[in-house]
Every structure is written in structure tokens, then in C-alpha cells.
Amino acid sequence: MKNNSLKEIAQKLSEAKSILLFPHINVDGDALGSTVALCKALRLAGKEAWVLLEDDIPANLRFLDKGYCTWNQELIAEPDICMCVDCGDKGRFEKRADKFDEGKITVCVDHHRTTEFFCDYNYVDSEEAATGQIVFQLIKELGTEPDKEIGEAIYAAIITDTGNYQYSNTQKKSHEITMELYDWGIDCNKVSVEIYENTRMEKILLKNLAMETLKVLEGGKGAILYVTQEMLEKTGGLMEETEGFSQDLRSIAGVEYAAVVKEYGPELARVSFRAKTKGDVAKIAQRLGGGGHTKAAGCTIYAPIEEAFKMVEKELITGIKELG
């Protein structure tokens, strides 16, 4: 199965009456921004369209949902199209996978390197800094008129996945699309304040506590910390608020590999990896059953937090040694 063109996918969307959009679990700015933008564009074209979720939207992204998201799988009985966005396998929307298969046509639009074509129509380009950039082009193929709300959702997708144009995945094109979004009338600072300047005091307290567990590896080339359920209880912080901690660790001078190990349950840990310059964390995450990008990846470990921490520590050390 080959990469389809955005024109082909736009054609299929135009022919459909009902479309269900599937962002990945633990929805982030790119997944939610992309699906919300596409959902509104489809509604403007007269379609019945919804973003189907299985978990909560992080507080700082809730402004994006102006009536586009649903948790009700019965809302559309047999969708003409089920489309997964910013994710490339059903494990990323496990509780919605059966619903996804109900789609008369399935579509995948994504930018993750580890994604394999598994839908009727697939558009996967790992060069794209954000899936939001692909969706922007798809929306233009759909003939959608410039729209401030759509623009701000795309903008949210781009800034969160490029780390405000600072990550190595950022392209000249990311700035080019942003310029076009300015013409769509978007209020960049408003979006930015919603996403970045809404930090709860509890998150700050949680971070101070988590920082106390910081362990430096291999003479400073690695940095790892953990977050437990107990810390959440103590500070009132939420696990979703630890997003960004791995980026903070990466920003320490000399650190090439960073990881944050998060206790989700007695035998369930999720890990965020970051690499700075030479490293490849997609490789490290894959060894632990996960995946992602070269500089940002993740995995799930079914083990107690102490054990998960040791497994991650070991793989980071191996990764550092491989860099030579």
C-alpha cells in the first residue's frame, strides 16, 4: 500500500457524509489541534464530523474544543470515514479501535517515523514537523476558506510539536505556514498564553518535588527522574502536567539523553524520552516496546515504578555508550 496524495484523501472526504476523527490517546497539541481544525473544516463543508476521544483533554488544550470533541462512540453509527490523525497504529487508540474498524473507509494522516500504512488511504510524511502542517495542506485541498478558529488550532499543533520552532524537526515551511495563518487572522499570543501561561501552582510544586529524584548518568550525559502517584497526591499536581519535564531535563548543559518515568499504576509506567543533538530516542523507546521521533519518543512499561526506572536507566546508559 503506497502513500496516497492529499488530493486523493480530500476527494474521499468530499464524497463522505459522516467522518469520525481519531487523535491518539494522551492527546497533545498536535493531535488535538489537527483533528479540531479538520473537524471544523469538514463541518463548514456540510459534513457530520466529530473528534472521538477516549481520555481527558489536558487543561491547557481545552480552549481548542468548541463543541468538536465527543466521548460517545454511538454518535455516528457507521461512519463513511474513520480517520486517525497523528498516530499510526491502533494501539494508540485502543479503546476506540473497534469503532475505527466500523468506518466504510479508513484513513491515516501522520508524521511519525515508525508509522506503517495500515488504512485504506495513508499519508505519512515524517519530514513534516507537525501533523498540523499536513492537515493545513489537506484543508487547503478541501477548499476551506481562511478561518481564524481553524488557523489557531493549526497554530497550536505546530508550536507544541516544534517546541515553538526550536526543535530540530522545525522546517522553513513551519514558518511559511505560520505566516499564512497570520493572514487567517489568528491571535498567536492568545493561543500561546492559553497553552503555556496557564501553569497551575500545583504543577510547579510537583516539578520541584520531582526534581529531587533527578539522577545524573554517565558523567552528565544522561538525566532521568521519576514521578509517583504519591507525589501527585502530595502536591495536587496531575500526571498530564509532567509533560515538558523531559524537555527541561534535556536542557541541562551536557545532557544528551533525558527520560521521565511516570507511575500510572502499581504495574504501569509510561516514559518520555528526549535526545538533544546526536542521540536517537526512537531507537531506545523501540527497545522497550515504544516508538516515536529521533529526538522525542515514548514507551509503556508494565512493571512497578522502581523496576521501570531501572530498565530505562539501563537503556539510557547503553544509548549513551553507543554514542561513543
Added chain:
Amino acid sequence: MKNNSLKEIAQKLSEAKSILLFPHINVDGDALGSTVALCKALRLAGKEAWVLLEDDIPANLRFLDKGYCTWNQELIAEPDICMCVDCGDKGRFEKRADKFDEGKITVCVDHHRTTEFFCDYNYVDSEEAATGQIVFQLIKELGTEPDKEIGEAIYAAIITDTGNYQYSNTQKKSHEITMELYDWGIDCNKVSVEIYENTRMEKILLKNLAMETLKVLEGGKGAILYVTQEMLEKTGGLMEETEGFSQDLRSIAGVEYAAVVKEYGPELARVSFRAKTKGDVAKIAQRLGGGGHTKAAGCTIYAPIEEAFKMVEKELITGIKELG
């Protein structure tokens, strides 16, 4: 005295043989990036050009100086042009003010709202997100060929003064110039890693300590903290490493005004102010003898830290009440 055109200023620079560039004290990414970029452009045009400093370059900006900066005021006896960049009064380069007056022609290029024309030639545009953007246009007027090193210095200026394109001063033009810099061959991620991913562990410890002094004002609309010399000694952190703390405070949900009060001496405190959406910190800073932008400003207070803290706290509360 009116605003001169960049063409006029480029003409004067072209006619000169020796040029001394004056960024402001406590040099930041915009001031240093702008002067380094201009310095290299002038040298490429065969001029004798130097960036004259009076204090240290912060560690994360040192990569910009590839032999352009000097602390030796005798290097050029009577410069044809003395040009201050990213600052608008002699108080911002006090120890170099006499040298500045030696210039046969004086020039000011700046983007601060509070700057008044005080040189022979002045180009001040407070709409510009960074002085680096003005310098980029000036360099093009000079006819400089695309140059990676110059491009990276301009890029450093833009990202530091726009908070990676997130602050409200960011323009569509900021992205447009960045796209052009991509054509100049700049390595954006390399610059970004130098500036943002070189955080010393000591800074992180300092921040954790400073966060303990956090005081929340008026039901969460204000946030203020202080940093003492004792904290620096205890953690090994440097005062220059507190840059960004005020931005961090602003990012707390509900906070409209943020301030960081820094003890520089027994009777000397410097203050960084930030406003989030409706506030105007230039006004607050001016009441305390300082100045700056609407969303980011500063002042110097000649008083012990406790007293300075109380003065700033009082003005923040007044500012919050004025917002209604």
C-alpha cells in the same frame, strides 16, 4: 530630530572607516546578536568594527562572539561612528558613555518604546519585535551577502526577544525574516540548543530555592519572588541565570503581573517585570525609575533587597487594582 531612514544610516556606515557598536549593559540575545551581526557585516565591507562591552557575556550567548567583542575602550581612538544598538539612553551603557561621545557621528538603532532620539542619526521603531529585525534590514541596505554566521546572530536576537515567537510583540514579519535566514543557511536548532539547552545544574538548584520565596498577590493576579546573594553562594548559581524567572512566574494561571527582585548589592536591587495580557509593566517600571516594553520591563532600585521587594510589591498591587 526625526527618525532617519535605514538607507541614510547605511550610507553613513558605508562612508565610515571605523565603527564602535554599543549594546546595552546586562547584554541579552537581542543586543548581542544584533551588534555581532552588524559587526561582521561591517568587517565584510572592509571596516574596522568592534562590539564594545562593559560587563560579562552570559554563558549561553558566548557562542555568538567569534572575535567581535572587546572590553578595551582604547582599541579605536576616535571612531568615525559610535552606534548604540537595542538601547536608547546613555544610562544603558554608563561606563562607555564618554567613549560613545568620542564618535564623530553617533547613531541609535533601537526598538524600545521609551527611547528618545538623542544621537545624530536615529532609527527607533517600537513595532519591531527585536532590534535584530531592524539590523537585518540595515544589513541588507549595506548590501551584505547572505552569511550563515550573521544569520545565526540575527536568529538569536529574534528568538530571545520574541520568546520563540510567543510574546505579543511577535510579528508576521518575524517569521518572514526567519524564513529568509533559513535561506542564509542557518542551523536554527544549533542556536536554540546553545541558548536554551545549556542550563547549568546550579541554575536549576537556584531556581528551586528562589521558588520558595514566591509570594502571590491579590488573589493570584500578581506573583513576586526574590533572589539574594546568599542563594547564589548556596547553589553556585549566577544572577544572570535568573533571567527567565519572571517569565516563569507570568506563566502561572491567573497571574497578570510578575516580578523578580534581584539583590546585586547591599543597597542595589534590579527588578524584572512581566505582564501577561492586559497589563502594562513599562508604566510600573517607570514609576520606579525604569522603563521597557508593555509586557517586559525593568528598573534599578538603590535600596536593600527587603525594602526593594516591598516597593515592587506595592507598585504591583497598585497596577493590579488599576486593571479593575
